[in-house]
Each structure stands twice: as structure tokens, then as C-alpha cells.
Amino acid sequence: MSDIIKIKNLQVTFPDEAGPIYAVRGVNLNLKHGETLALVGESGSGKSVTTHALLGILPKDAEVTADQLQFEHQDLQSLSEKDLTLIRGSQLALVFQDPLSALNPTMRVGKQIGEVLKYHEHLHGKKLIAAVNAEIKAVDLDNPALIASKFPHELSGGQRQRVMIAMALIGQPKVLIADEPTTALDVTLQAQILDLIQAQKQKHDLSVIFITHDLGIVANIADRVAIMYAGEIVEVGTANEIFYYPQHPYTWGLLDSVPDTDDDQEQLFTLPGTPPDLHQKSKGDPFANRNPYALTIDFEATPPVTQLSATHFVKSWLLDPRTPAYEPPVSIQKRWQTYRALAKEGTHD
Amino acid sequence: MTKNLFEIKNLSVHFHKNHHLIKAVDQVSFAIPAGTTVGIVGESGSGKTTTGRAIAKIGPITSGEILFNGQSLSSFTRQQTYQFRRQVQMVFQDPFAALNPRQKVGTTIGEGLENFHLGANRHARETKIIDLLAEVGLPSDAINRFPHEFSGGQRQRIGIARALAVAPKFLVLDEPISALDVSIQAQIVNLLHNIQQQQQLTYMFIAHDLSMVHHISDSIVVMYHGKIVETGPTQLVYHHPLHPYTKALLSAVPHADPIYEQHKRIINFDSTTAVTSGHLVEKEAQHFVLA
Numbered sequence: 001m002s003d004i005i006k007i008k009n010l011q012v013t014f015p016d017e018a019g020p021i022y023a024v025r026g027v028n029l030n031l032k033h034g035e036t037l038a039l040v041g042e043s044g045s046g047k048s049v050t051t052h053a054l055l056g057i058l059p060k061d062a063e064v065t066a067d068q069l070q071f072e073h074q075d076l077q078s079l080s081e082k083d084l085t086l087i088r089g090s091q092l093a094l095v096f097q098d099p100l101s102a103l104n105p106t107m108r109v110g111k112q113i114g115e116v117l118k119y120h121e122h123l124h125g126k127k128l129i130a131a132v133n134a135e136i137k138a139v140d141l142d143n144p145a146l147i148a149s150k151f152p153h154e155l156s157g158g159q160r161q162r163v164m165i166a167m168a169l170i171g172q173p174k175v176l177i178a179d180e181p182t183t184a185l186d187v188t189l190q191a192q193i194l195d196l197i198q199a200q201k202q203k204h205d206l207s208v209i210f211i212t213h214d215l216g217i218v219a220n221i222a223d224r225v226a227i228m229y230a231g232e233i234v235e236v237g238t239a240n241e242i243f244y245y246p247q248h249p250y251t252w253g254l255l256d257s258v259p260d261t262d263d264d265q266e267q268l269f270t271l272p273g274t275p276p277d278l279h280q281k282s283k284g285d286p287f288a289n290r291n292p293y294a295l296t297i298d299f300e301a302t303p304p305v306t307q308l309s310a311t312h313f314v315k316s317w318l319l320d321p322r323t324p325a326y327e328p329p330v331s332i333q334k335r336w337q338t339y340r341a342l343a344k345e346g347t348h349d
Numbered sequence: 350m351t352k353n354l355f356e357i358k359n360l361s362v363h364f365h366k367n368h369h370l371i372k373a374v375d376q377v378s379f380a381i382p383a384g385t386t387v388g389i390v391g392e393s394g395s396g397k398t399t400t401g402r403a404i405a406k407i408g409p410i411t412s413g414e415i416l417f418n419g420q421s422l423s424s425f426t427r428q429q430t431y432q433f434r435r436q437v438q439m440v441f442q443d444p445f446a447a448l449n450p451r452q453k454v455g456t457t458i459g460e461g462l463e464n465f466h467l468g469a470n471r472h473a474r475e476t477k478i479i480d481l482l483a484e485v486g487l488p489s490d491a492i493n494r495f496p497h498e499f500s501g502g503q504r505q506r507i508g509i510a511r512a513l514a515v516a517p518k519f520l521v522l523d524e525p526i527s528a529l530d531v532s533i534q535a536q537i538v539n540l541l542h543n544i545q546q547q548q549q550l551t552y553m554f555i556a557h558d559l560s561m562v563h564h565i566s567d568s569i570v571v572m573y574h575g576k577i578v579e580t581g582p583t584q585l586v587y588h589h590p591l592h593p594y595t596k597a598l599l600s601a602v603p604h605a606d607p608i609y610e611q612h613k614r615i616i617n618f619d620s621t622t623a624v625t626s627g628h629l630v631e632k633e634a635q636h637f638v639l640a
Contacts, residue, residue, distance in 0.1 A: 042530045043501065157393065186392045186557045187601040191615050213530045216560075216603025220610040239607045257532045258605040259560045267542070268535035268564060274500075338608075 004175060004207045005031035005054065008068035012046070012053050012231075015061050021278045023049045025231035031175065036201065036208040038218040038239075040254070041228035044275060047211045050228075051177045055092055056084050072174075090120065090171035097180035099160035103152040109163055110136075110148025116170045139166040139196060158189040162196065169200060176201070179211045194221055215258050219243060224311065227251050230276050230286035237312035244339035247306075247314040249293045252332045269331075285317065293318060293326060353416075354519060354551045355381040355404060360413035362399050373399040375575035376413070378629075381519075386545065386552040388566030388583070390559055390598065396575040397555045401521045404553065405437050406430070435465045438512035442524035444504030448496040454507055455492035458482070461515040481510040485540060502533035506540070513544065519551045526561060538565055559602050563587055568635075571595045573625060580629065581636030591638040593623040 012024035024046040031037050039047045052058045054069065056076065069076045071087060079087070096102045104112055113132045117123050123131050129148075136144035139162040152160055161181055168176060178197060182190040194217065201208055210221055218225055218239070225242040227235045227250065235248040246252055256269040273290040276282060285291070288298035297317050306319035317323060327333070362374040374396040381387045389397045402408025404415055406422055415422045417433065425433060438461075441447040448457055458478050461467070468474035479489045485506040496504055505525060512520055522541065526534040538561055545552060556562045562569065569586040571579040571594065579592040590596045597618035604610060629637040 042532055187559065187603070188392065188597060188615075188618070190603070191601040213532075214603065215531070215605040216610075219605050219607045220603050222607075243605065243607050254532060255605055257535045259535070259564055267539050270536045270539060271532050 002033050003030040003070075004033045004072060005029075005209075006068055006070040007050070007054065008066060010050060010053055010066040010069065011064070012049050012058065013063040014059070015063075016279070019279050020063075022281055023231055023278055024053065025281075027228075027231070027233055029226060029233065029236075031207050031209060032224075033207055034205065035223040036210055036221055038222035038225045039209060039211045039228060040213065040215065040218055040225060042213055042275060044278065045228040046231040047228050048179055049231075051094075051179065051209060051211065055088055055094060055177070057088070057094075091173050092175045092177065093168035093171065093173035095161075095164050095168050095176065095178045095181045097183050099157075099164040100152060102164060103160065105152055107151075108148065109150050109152060109155065110145075113148070113163070113167055113170070116167050120171045135166045135170060136163070138169075139163070139200075157185050158192065161185065161189075161193055165193075165196060165200065169204060172204065174205075174207060175209065176206045177209045177211070180213075182217065183212070183214070190217070191220075197221070215243075215254060227254065230282065231278065232286065232315065233313075234287065234316065235312075235314045237309070240339065240342060241309065241312040244335045244342060245308075245312070246332060246335065247308065247312075247319060248287075248316045249291045249318065250287050252329060253290075255335070256329060256331055285315075295323065351382040351384065353380040354383040354418065356416040356419075357381075357400075357404065358414045358416070360400065360403060360415060361411045362396070362403055362409060363411040372575045374403065377572075377575075377577050378413075379570055379577065379580055381551060381553060382567075383551050384545075384549050385567040386554055386565050388554045388556065388562035388569045389572060390556055390562055390569060391572035392557060394574075395572040397572055398523055400572070401439070401523055401553060401555050405439055405521050406433060407439070435461075435515045436518045437521070438515065438517040438519070439521045439523060440505075440508050440512050440525045442527050444501055444508050444528065445496075447508055448504060450496050452495075453492070454482075454494055454496065454499075457496075457507065458492075458511045458514050461511065465515050467515060477514070478510075481514055484513065484544070485510045486536075500533075501529050502536060505529065505533075505537055509537075509540065509544070513548075516548075517550070519553070521553045521555070523555045524557070525554075527556065527558065534561055541565060559587075559598055571598070574620075576625065576639065577629060577637075578625065578639045579637065581633075585633065585636045589633075589636070591632055591636070594618050594625075 007027060007029045010024055010027040014021040014023055027050055041047050053064050058064060076084065110132050113135055114128050117128060117131050132148055133144035136147050141147050141159060141162055182193050185193060212218060222239045224238055226233050227248065229250050235251050242251060246255060253271040259268055271290055276286045284300050285298040285303050288294045291298065295317055303315050303317045304320065305313050305315045307313050358378050360374055360377045364371045364373055377400060389400065391397050399408060403410050455478050458481055459474055462474045462477060468477050478492055482489055482491050487503060487506050526537050529537065542565060544550065554562060554565050563583060566583045568581060569583050570577055573594045579586060579595045586595065590599055597616045600616040624639050627639055630640040631637050
């Protein structure tokens with residue numbers, strides 16, 4: 001599969017009263033044609049900033065540098081503002097967490113969809129009305145004419161998110177960036193929106209970047225997963241590699257903090273400590289002070305990236321050949337057993 | 350047999366909107382045993398929060414009765430209402446909106462102490478506030494800082510400290526973790542669990558996320574369109590759901606396991622064929638379903 005997006009050594013710095021904030025620190029990431037890549041991490045880990053840098057929609061005072069920022073065969077950094085706007089508007093589409101703040105509250109939903117259709121397809125009159133209704137129907141909303149006549153606040157959260165997805169897809173984009181699109185929804189609605197995104201992806205041959213902190217959703221939707229921590233990607237691999245053969249202690253922590261409804265533990269697992277202050281350029285591994293597996297070197301030198309397969313990369317000193325033997329948590333060992341069983345079946349990818 | 354701190358009997362809360370009668374809560378009855386956690390789950394608009402507000406005596410009641418320690422809220426004297434206001438506290442979903450942005454954290458936490466004349470003097474109150482901060486895992490210098498200096502998880506800790514300040518008996522926790530990262534959710538749930546053990550508190554935990562409710566609740570109430578469709582001990586409701594709506598809710602919970610997710614079948618809830626009115630019937634010990 002060819003790469004539709006290539007990001008090399010992306011750095012994003014924001015000015016701040018207390019000194020610069022190093023929000024993204026050397027991110028390398030590619031999106032393959034037709035895949036769903038999940039970008040996972042806690043608030044402030046740089047997930048949204050990474051994609052906003054790609055789209056060129058960061059605040060003006062943000063300092064963005066990259067060795068490569070490529071969409072298909074075009075270097076996004078060398079494009080004029082006008083050409084970039086054209087690509088953003090049609091090729092790369094963004095769906096936000098909160099559709100209520102992304103939609104115009106004073107304009108009927110049909111009119112808002114119509115504006116986008118006018119821009120992309122130059123439709124008018126009856127044809128425009130028919131096209132608006134068709135777009136609403138395409139995201140599985142019943143009674144399109146009624147939905148079109150409503151204001152955003154008159155729709156439910158799930159309906160609004162469907163309208164947002166419909167609007168994002170009108171320009172027939174090649175890439176859909178979904179930034180926590182289900183976080184504000186109930187589980188049943190969440191499942192429906194995930195299904196809708198999957199269906200639209202197939203129908204329109206989309207490549208998807210899905211931003212979330214919820215590993216349950218990732219397991220449902222992702223082909224590949226990139227785990228971000230403090231502005232860096234600390235582990236990336238196929239969904240099976242991340243869920244059944246995770247190597248970075250931060251990935252272990254994230255997996256362990258998902259509650260298990262089959263298990264009646266008194267206390268839920270939590271990562272100790274708090275994420276680092278992004279004003280500091282960290283010496284060593286930024287995760288070191290929260291990492292029960294940290295070695296002395298974690299506090300002194302930046303960890304190397306180890307490649308475990310064609311798709312699996314980990315940035316941790318644990319995988320250095322000189323590291324003494326260690327045992328991951330029991331919960332993670334269980335996941336590794338699943339991975340070995342999958343490998344035996346020959347279906348681990 | 351544990352004593353019930355609250356008994357809710359045939360509670361209804363109706364609103365009028367554009368000449369339509371909305372039955373936000375419709376003939377709801379359940380009990381909250383002292384020292385336990387009752388989890389209330391259901392989709393947005395199912396009546397969870399309206400029920401919570403009625404129980405905390407900050408929302409309206411159309412009909413029915415709420416008993417606190419055996420006494421009806423509607424028969425409270427002024428003095429009893431005053432005491433009730435101290436004993437029952439709420440923690441809200443959005444830690445950003447729930448705190449006054451212009452007020453130092455210490456002032457926010459200390460308000461309740463002043464209102465209820467707890468703490469002999471200013472110095473005693475300050476000591477109490479620092480103790481509360483420590484209890485919820487915040488540094489003592491938080492007392493002089495403003496809410497915007499804190500992360501979402503830390504703000505929720507501030508909200509919990511504020512609720513605990515007046516030594517309550519009961520907390521209504523209205524989606525206290527929905528706005529937080531998964532890793533922070535676990536920290537807050539653990540904190541609430543520990544505080545409950547230490548202070549023998551009773552909780553009502555309102556949520557739409559079933560996986561976390563499972564961890565903190567002794568019993569579960571499932572609401573749909575203002576009605577309780579199922580209620581019972583947590584393990585029974587989770588492992589042996591009876592109502593189609595509960596089954597649908599549980600089937601949609603995502604698991605951090607791609608193999609499970611690939612094979613899972615989401616049960617769609619069909620409100621046209623399911624029983625959504627009638628009376629709760631006890632199917633097994635303490636486990637009731639609408640029938």
C-alpha cells in the first residue's frame with residue numbers, strides 16, 4: 001500500500017508567557033492508502049496538534065517545522081496559502097468532537113449543508129434541495145427534509161455528528177481526520193457512528209486518521225495504532241501488535257487502565273504521576289518519572305527506536321540489547337500469549 | 350439488612366415544552382442503602398440527572414415521595430432542610446464549568462465551611478482546606494491558585510474536595526468522569542472508592558459509560574425514557590441482563606481487544622417491541638425488570 005500522507009520530524013512549538021511550549025517533538029508518521037490509523041494519547045500528548053499542523057490550521061503564532069509534510073505527491077510546506085486552502089477544503093476533511101460548536105447555531109442544518117454543496121458542486125434551486133436531502137440520507141438519517149429544516153441545537157448529539165460527517169464528505173475527500181468524534185456520545189450512539197465511519201470509508205475509498213484516548217474504540221476501528229506521549233510517538237504498530245504484543249510501558253499502562261467488566265478488582269490500575277511539563281525539553285525519556293520499568297539511562301539519554309517487524313516500532317530503552325531481563329505485568333503477558341497463539345495460526349497480521 | 354438512606358417512591362417529574370407534556374421521570378421507585386453506591390445508567394434524556402436533582406432537593410417533583418432516613422423531604426422543617434443541604438452534595442460532570450474561574454480554589458472549597466459554620470475560625474478552616482486537598486491528592490499550594498491552572502482531572506478533584514468539605518453523608522456524582530481521559534477516569538474512580546470506604550459515604554453515580562459504573566456500583570438502575578427498565582445487584586445486571594435495552598447497552602461497550610471487537614454483535618434496541626411501560630417484576634433475588 002502506498003502512503004497517502006508522510007510526516008517526517010514534525011516539530012510544533014507554541015509561544016507562552018512561561019516560555020515556549022514544545023507540543024510536538026519530532027513526529028514521524030505515515031498514513032497508508034485505505035487504512036484507519038488511530039492516534040492515541042492523553043490530553044496534551046500532541047494528537048490534535050499533529051493533525052492540525054498537517055492541515056495548516058494551527059494558530060498563526062505556532063512555529064511548525066518538518067523535514068517532510070507530504071500529501072500524495074505534494075509537499076504541503078511548499079504550497080501557497082491558496083493551494084493549501086483548496087486541498088484542505090476538498091482532499092483532507094476534519095470531523096470534530098463537538099459538532100455543536102462546529103456548526104453555525106443560527107442557520108438551519110439544510111442551509112449549512114447546501115452552502116458546502118454550492119461551493120463544491122455549484123448546485124442551485126431544486127437540484128440543491130434534492131442534493132442536500134441525499135447527503136442527509138447518505139449518513140442514515142431518516143426524514144431528510146425534516147432534519148434539513150432544524151437548527152443544530154434541535155438535533156440530538158448523534159444526529160449532529162452524522163450531519164458533520166455528511167458535510168465533511170461532500171468534497172469527496174481522500175483523507176478523513178476524525179478528532180474524538182464519539183467522545184461526547186453514549187455507547188450505543190458511539191457504536192453507530194463508528195459503523196457509519198467504517199461504511200463511508202469503504203464507500204468513498206477514504207483513508208482515516210482517528211484521534212482518541214479510548215482504546216476500546218481503537219480496537220474496534222483501527223488497522224494501525226500510533227501511541228503518543230508528550231509530543232512524541234512512543235510506539236506504533238498494527239492493531240494486533242499494539243493490543244497483543246505491546247512493548248512500551250506507557251502502552252502497557254494505557255491498556256491496563258481500561259476497566260475489565262469480567263474482572264471484579266477493587267482498585268483500577270492507574271499510571272502514577274502526571275504528564276511532563278511541555279515547557280521543558282526533556283533529558284532522557286519523557287515517560288521516565290512515571291515508568292516503573294525505568295532504568296538509570298532513561299533519565300539521561302533519549303531512547304532509541306527499535307524496529308520489531310515491518311510495521312512495529314518502539315521508542316524505549318527496554319528494547320536495547322544491553323537492558324537486563326524484565327517481566328511485563330501479568331495482564332500484558334496474557335496479551336503476549338494471545339499474540340503467540342495468533343502467530344501460530346499465521347493470522348497475526 | 351442495611352438501612353436505606355433514601356427511598357424513592359413513585360417519583361415523577363413532568364415538564365411542559367411547546368404544549369407537550371414531557372415525562373422526564375415517570376413513576377420511578379428504588380432505594381439507596383446506606384454506605385452503598387447505586388449506579389444510574391441510560392442514554393441522554395433518560396431522566397438520570399432529573400432523578401438525581403430531585404433526590405438532592407434542587408430539582409422539581411411532580412408527584413411521588415422521597416424519604417431520607419425514613420422522613421419525607423416534603424415534610425422537612427427549615428432546620429431539617431438546612432441540615433439536608435449539608436448532608437447531600439453534588440459533583441458535576443464538567444469540572445471546567447462547575448468551578449468559579451475568578452475564585453481561588455481555597456475560597457471555593459471553604460465556602461461550604463463558612464455557610465455551615467464549620468471550623469472555629471479562619472485558621473481552623475484553612476487547616477481543614479489543606480487537609481481536604483491532601484485527601485483528594487492535590488498539593489497544599491493549590492489553595493491559592495485559580496481553576497485554570499489545573500488539568501481536567503485535578504479540577505474534578507477540587508470539585509470532590511468542595512463536596513467533602515461539609516462532611517456530607519451522600520454524594521450525587523453526575524457523570525463525574527465523562528469529560529476525562531480514560532487514564533484519569535480510573536484515578537477518580539479509585540479516589541471516590543477510597544473516600545467512600547474511609548468515610549462510610551453513600552453514592553449515587555450517574556453515567557452513560559457502563560464499564561466504569563460497574564466498578565463503583567453495588568447496584569444498578571437502568572433508565573429509559575424516564576422509566577426504570579431494570580434494576581438489581583451490579584453483577585446480576587451485568588452478567589445476566591434481562592431487559593432488551595440493558596442488553597443493547599452492554600453489547601455496545603467497547604473492549605480493548607480487537608478480536609473481541611471483530612466478532613462482537615451489537616444488539617439493537619427496538620423500542621417498538623420491547624416492554625417500556627408497566628411495572629417492575631422481581632425475576633430473581635433483588636433483580637427487577639419491567640414487564
